[in-house]
Amino acid sequence: MxxxxxxxxxxxxxxxxxxxxxxxxxxxxxxxxxSLVVTGYNQAPSLLIFTWVNPHLDLNSEQDKQLRAxxxxxxxxxxxxxxxxxxxxxxxxxxxxxxxxxxPQICALVDAFKDxxxxxxxxxxxxxxRLALRLTPAQIQRLAQQYEKDNKDNRKEWKLxxxxxxxxxxxxxxxxxxxxxxxxxxxxxxxALVKQMAQESHFDLPKSWGERLxxxxxxxxxxxxxxxxxxxxxxxxxxxxxxxxxxxxxxPDEVYREYAEMRKNINCEAAAQLHxxxxxxxxxxxxxxxxxxxxxxxxxxxxxxx
Numbered sequence: 001m002x003x004x005x006x007x008x009x010x011x012x013x014x015x016x017x018x019x020x021x022x023x024x025x026x027x028x029x030x031x032x033x034x035s036l037v038v039t040g041y042n043q044a045p046s047l048l049i050f051t052w053v054n055p056h057l058d059l060n061s062e063q064d065k066q067l068r069a070x071x072x073x074x075x076x077x078x079x080x081x082x083x084x085x086x087x088x089x090x091x092x093x094x095x096x097x098x099x100x101x102x103x104p105q106i107c108a109l110v111d112a113f114k115d116x117x118x119x120x121x122x123x124x125x126x127x128x129x130r131l132a133l134r135l136t137p138a139q140i141q142r143l144a145q146q147y148e149k150d151n152k153d154n155r156k157e158w159k160l161x162x163x164x165x166x167x168x169x170x171x172x173x174x175x176x177x178x179x180x181x182x183x184x185x186x187x188x189x190x191x192a193l194v195k196q197m198a199q200e201s202h203f204d205l206p207k208s209w210g211e212r213l214x215x216x217x218x219x220x221x222x223x224x225x226x227x228x229x230x231x232x233x234x235x236x237x238x239x240x241x242x243x244x245x246x247x248x249x250x251x252p253d254e255v256y257r258e259y260a261e262m263r264k265n266i267n268c269e270a271a272a273q274l275h276x277x278x279x280x281x282x283x284x285x286x287x288x289x290x291x292x293x294x295x296x297x298x299x300x301x302x303x304x305x306x
Contacts, residue, residue, distance in 0.1 A: 041300050045071035056146040057139045063131065070127030077123050082116050083301035087294050089113060094290035098283050100276050103269035110264065121244040128244070129236035132226035140224045147216045160205065171198045179274060182289060183282040190277055197270040204259060211256045215247050 040047065045068060053059065059067065089112050096105060159166045172195040179186055179194065186194070222243045226236045251257050278286070 038296055038300060045075050056143050057135070058142055059139075063134050066134070067127065067131055070130060074123055074127060078120070079301055082120065083297050085116055086113070087297040087301060090290050090294040090297060094287050094294065097275075097286040097290060101272050103265065103272045106268040106271045107264065110268065117248045118245075121241060121248055124244060125237045125240040126233070128240040129226065129233055132223045132240065133230065133233070133236050135223055135227040137224075137227075140220060140227065143223070144216075144220045147220070151212075151216075160209070168195070168198055171203075182286050183278055184285040190274065193274060193277060197273070201266055201270070202262065207256055207259050211251060211253065211260075214251070214253065218243060218246060 048071065049059070049064065049067060053067065054064075057063075089109055092112075093109060155161055157170075159170050172191075175194045175198060176186055176191055179190075222239060226239055229235075246252055251260070275283075
């Protein structure tokens with residue numbers, strides 16, 4: 001739920017590579033339907049290996065065993081250290097929901113979530129380093145091939161090779177879907193507003209797609225370099241941290257960084273604009289939804305709701 005607040009008019013999903021897929025541990029609680037939060041989060045390490053890692057890398061038994069152990073350790077750390085932060089942000093969202101809000105208020109919530117990424121990167125890096133040191137050339141090649149397949153599926157899902165009108169309709173439909181998870185049903189005027197915001201979002205497909213490909217290529221080349229060098233774990237971990245930082249925290253492409261910051265601000269303003277059109281009933285639904293998420297996240301973190 002949290003990442004979706006400022007994604008009313010996002011045109012591309014954030015699916016860039018192995019490093020970001022490992023964030024599933026942190027995002028399951030915000031991407032699933034509320035009733036699935038507890039089950040999904042508790043099974044996150046196994047789900048991640050089953051749904052993404054194995055299809056992309058085809059782990060052998062030794063790699064699988066080590067990665068499961070590393071993910072379990074990461075999962076436990078994440079439960080104790082980061083879920084309480086998510087719960088606090090959800091609580092703030094619920095407090096804001098009954099009122100008119102501004103774009104900067106939305107961006108402050110997004111930034112609070114982003115602040116969890118640097119420590120998460122540090123915690124993820126040993127497991128990625130250990131895995132990278134054990135990857136074979138065939139597995140690296142498989143990863144690159146699977147990225148190509150992912151990209152074809154992504155272009156089809158978002159109709160990126162279709163007409164501008166077809167792309168706009170997909171973007172609008174996904175924006176409405178995101179909003180209705182928080183507010184329940186939107187009325188016709190609100191749906192029209194979502195479409196208008198998508199039209200005015202300054203979305204740049206070449207920039208967004210180019211960054212997606214850069215992150216994928218960076219992931220493949222970095223993992224390949226670590227695997228071939230057979231350097232020690234400490235050096236491999238430093239390379240893994242650098243990769244994660246380039247994927248999660250700051251792109252090395254200055255033009256893209258400026259574009260991403262602009263898009264974040266536009267999304268925050270759009271989310272606030274839509275929120276300020278909502279009815280009392282829609283805001284009450286949002287408060288109820290957010291409090292339910294908060295309660296689930298606190299339960300997962302073994303922290304009682306306030």
